[in-house]
Amino acid sequence: MSLTNQRFVGSTQQELAPLRLEPLKVERQSITIPGLPAQLAPLTIAQLSDFHYDDTRLSERLLIEAIAAANAAHPDLVALTGDFITNAPTPIHRLTPHLSKLQSRYGVVAVLGNHDYYQHQARTIVTEALERIGITVLWNAIAYPFGEQFPVVGLADLWSGDFQPVQVMGQLDPDIPRLVLSHNPDSAVPLRRWRVDLQLSGHTHGGQIVLPNGEALPSFLLRLRQWLPRAIARRFWKECTKVILHWEWSQGYHRVGSNQLYVNRGLGTYFPGRWRCPPELTLLQLQSANTSE
Numbered sequence: 001m002s003l004t005n006q007r008f009v010g011s012t013q014q015e016l017a018p019l020r021l022e023p024l025k026v027e028r029q030s031i032t033i034p035g036l037p038a039q040l041a042p043l044t045i046a047q048l049s050d051f052h053y054d055d056t057r058l059s060e061r062l063l064i065e066a067i068a069a070a071n072a073a074h075p076d077l078v079a080l081t082g083d084f085i086t087n088a089p090t091p092i093h094r095l096t097p098h099l100s101k102l103q104s105r106y107g108v109v110a111v112l113g114n115h116d117y118y119q120h121q122a123r124t125i126v127t128e129a130l131e132r133i134g135i136t137v138l139w140n141a142i143a144y145p146f147g148e149q150f151p152v153v154g155l156a157d158l159w160s161g162d163f164q165p166v167q168v169m170g171q172l173d174p175d176i177p178r179l180v181l182s183h184n185p186d187s188a189v190p191l192r193r194w195r196v197d198l199q200l201s202g203h204t205h206g207g208q209i210v211l212p213n214g215e216a217l218p219s220f221l222l223r224l225r226q227w228l229p230r231a232i233a234r235r236f237w238k239e240c241t242k243v244i245l246h247w248e249w250s251q252g253y254h255r256v257g258s259n260q261l262y263v264n265r266g267l268g269t270y271f272p273g274r275w276r277c278p279p280e281l282t283l284l285q286l287q288s289a290n291t292s293e
């Protein structure tokens with residue numbers, strides 16, 4: 001089912017402008033986790049992010065396609081990295097019937113994104129709706145779907161005012177590997193203080209527009225500003241860093257010090273659309289250091 005160049009027109013006033021869309025792309029990434037118990041490896045994790053389910057930014061067709069592709073991979077765990085909604089929380093009740101179809105061996109874990117708490121009560125409404133269908137929502141909390149030897153940490157969003165890595169990471173034995181879900185990739189900076197075998201993030205939508213050289217447009221604009229008059233350069237900086245400071249982490253796999261980070265491009269799309277930046281389902285295969293050789 002291809003959605004190439006399909007124009008999806010929203011039903012609410014503000015976002016009636018058509019979006020340029022691209023077909024779903026399944027990205028496969030193999031990652032070595034030192035100390036991952038041999039009896040668990042390899043582990044397949046399906047990651048989906050940034051649904052922005054609000055009738056304007058994600059078609060039902062693409063959502064169904066992404067969930068079917070995740071299920072077809074028979075993942076051990078599904079990780080959802082936030083922005084289920086955009087502003088009003090009520091569309092979560094139309095999203096959860098779809099998310100309830102996700103299948104995996106050890107369950108579905110989630111963290112919330114910045115859009116999931118902007119409106120009054122949104123955080124509670126989104127969390128309760130997800131938990132009602134059996135999804136574990138982590139807000140500065142630890143889950144053990146794989147057992148004690150490979151915990152899954154979920155942090156509050158970096159911008160929430162309640163991002164508490166000290167409190168959460170401090171509970172873990174430094175000798176034990178861990179998976180960390182954190183919506184905003186910029187959180188990889190403060191997380192350098194701790195062992196993070198793999199951080200899964202979203203938030204950037206990959207920049208949505210990617211230039212032929214593979215660079216996200218905001219990243220290019222930030223580089224460009226050194227040749228611009230100071231006033232315009234300042235404006236560029238303000239606009240381009242609204243979403244993220246580290247545009248070099250706009251998508252894909254990165255090493256951050258000795259930690260590992262993977263950033264999913266998300267499913268939902270903001271105006272004007274996507275260019276060379278397709279919506280993504282990530283299939284991560286985690287190998288133990290011993291089994292990856």
Ligand SMILES: [Fe+2]
Nearest residue numbers: 050083203204
């Ligand atoms: Fe988002």
